[in-house]
Amino acid sequence: MHVGILTNFATPKGGAEKVAIESARGLAECGVAVTLIHGADGPADPLLDHPGIRRVGLGLVDVWERPAWRGAIEGIWNREAARRLDAALAALPDRPDVLHLHQWTRSLSPAIFPVLARSGLPVAITLHDYFLLCPNGLYYRFDTAEPCSVRPLSGPCLAASCDPQSRVHKAVRVARYVAQRAAITRTTDYRAIDLVHVSDGSRARIEPMMPGIGFRHHRIDNPVRVERAAPADPAAGDAVAFVGRFTREKGADLVAQGAHRAGIPSLFIGDGPLADELRAVPGTEVIGWRAPAEVEALLRRRARAVVAPSRWLETGPLTIYEALAAGIPAIASDRAGAAEKIRDGETGFVTAPDLAALAQAFGRLKDDALVRRLGRTAHAAYWSAPTTLAAHAGALCRLYAGMTAAAEAPSFQRSAVM
Template identity: 80%
Template sequence: MHVAILTNFATPKGGAEKVAIESARGLAERGVAVTLIHGVDGQADPLLDHPGIHRVGLGLTDVWERPAWRGAIEGIWNREAARRLAAALAALPAGPDLLHLHQWTRSLSPAVFSVLARSGLPVAVTLHDYFLACPNGVYYRFDTAEPCTLTPLSAGCLTASCDPQSPAHKGVRLVRSAVQSAAIARGFTGRPLDLVHVSDGSRARLAPMLGDGRFRHRRVDNPVRVARAAPADPASGDAVAFVGRLTREKGADLVAEAARRAGLPSLFIGDGPLADALRAVPGAEVVGWRPPAEVEALLRRRARAVAAPARWLETGPLTVYEALAAGIPAVASDRAGAGEKIREAETGFVVAPDVAALAEVFGRLKDDALVRRLGEAAHTRYWSAPMTLEAHAGALCDLYAGMTEAAEAPSFQRSAVM
């Protein structure tokens, strides 16, 4: 089998690229031929250094680095991205059996959907966020700091001041979303687009938004690259830890205030717009971004629990899975997909993204016996069915086998040439 994986970057600038790169490596290790096509050139992640992975850069520019007007145009429809992608696919010595898209908003643009459709190949799209349906990508209202309840591209959506940056940015995103929907509707009429969800929660939310029969909904866990080791001893830690971008939608401010009320220090590994405000909270420590190995060592040494109390409907934050794998209790938002992996009061807690609710849970984490029991159970339960790279690649191979079998059916062949 030969799979072409498409994404914006060959380095993990976000969760989508991280999973795309890890998927490529896991598939290659299973003997699958992989071509990774990335929009922006540059240094590649070392994981892509494998004889089974062929890498193709399209030489595009990240729209965030363009002048505003140029970035807006290319973000809506990048004709050059479509042209270069079509040429790259045509130039491959051996054509792929299927195409798997992970991210497209930063360089590829919705224009690539027309190329994918014209290929006639089975196409999978992993939904790391809500961009396939929601203009701002997170189905979250930044004006009210609450999840959105509007139908994407409805009259209410068109007039909502929900964008994190400005009304002008909202306008561009609305146009991009409408153009994207039209491209998918035109290109995939009569044959399905396989959508891969990373949590049951995001599947339950996105499937009704997307609505019609153009899509087949699949479910595959993201990989967690944590080597099995002895469980941590979270009872020896002193702080509630948060790992990631320090923003309100991710709930970083909730962790700092709830930990202060509970009488525990808080540790923030990451950076973002709330960094200075967090440093001003008594007991809070911000250490910035750290390499993955250093993050794991720091959590094993300092964390009584890892908290991810997102206000937005996060699809599946990896930090929760990584904590459980290390034997550290996790506290997740009841709005996040990662909460599905937590057994309440057995391996951690699932709570509303609310200071009072979090403070109550954090207060319970002052009990050493409870924290130690939660950590041991988290480690045992996680490793009974680990979300390893090998397991992820196996699930993808099963998915691909079903897609290629369906593609060989007469109904698919007829629709592919309509």
């Protein structure tokens, strides 16, 4: 089998690229031929250095690095991205059996959807976020700091000042969404798209908003690249840890304030717009981005728990899964897909993204015996059914086999989507 994986970058600039790259590696290790096509130039992750992986860069530029006017135009419809992707697919020495899209908003744009249609290949899309149905991608209102409750592109949606930056940015994102929807809608000679959901919660939210015709829905866990080892001793740690981008929708501010209220230090690994605000909270340590191996070592040495108190309906934060795999208790928002992996009170805690609730959970972490028990149970529970890279690749192979079989069936009907 030959799989074409499409994403914005060949290095992890977010969870979508991280999963795309790890998927490529896992599939290659299973003997699947992989071509990873990335839009923007830049360094490649070492995981892509495998004889079973061909890497094709389209030489595009991240729209975030463009002047605002040009970034807006290319974000809505990047003709050059479509032309280069079309040429890249035509130039491949071996035609892929399936194409798997992970992200398209920062270098590829909705212009690639007609190209995918013309390829005639089965297409899968992993929904790491809500860009397929929501203009701002998070299905979240930044003006009210709450998840959205209106139907995308309805009157209330268009009127809402929900963008994290401005109404002008909202207008650009709406234009991109309209272009995206039109690109898929007018492509009548198109194979059904297989949508991959990374948590039960995100599937339950997204599936009812997607018309049934033209979409098949699947549930596959994101991979966790943690080697099995003895469980950590979280009771020896000194802080609650947050790993990732420091933003309000991810609840970084709640971690710092909740830890301070509970009288326990907090450790932040990463960066983001709230970095200076976090540093101003007593007991908070911000250390910036670190390589994955260093992050794992830091968490094993210092974390009493890893926390992801998302205000948005996060599909599946990987840091929670990685903590459980290492035997570190996890605390997740009841809005996050990762909460599905936590046994509340047994492997960690599931809380509302609320300061009082988090402070109460953090206060419980002062009990060494409890923290040690939570960690041991988390480790045992995770490894009883691990979401390893090999397990992820196996699930993808079964998905692709079903997609190719459906495409080859005599009764197969091409249909419009959306």
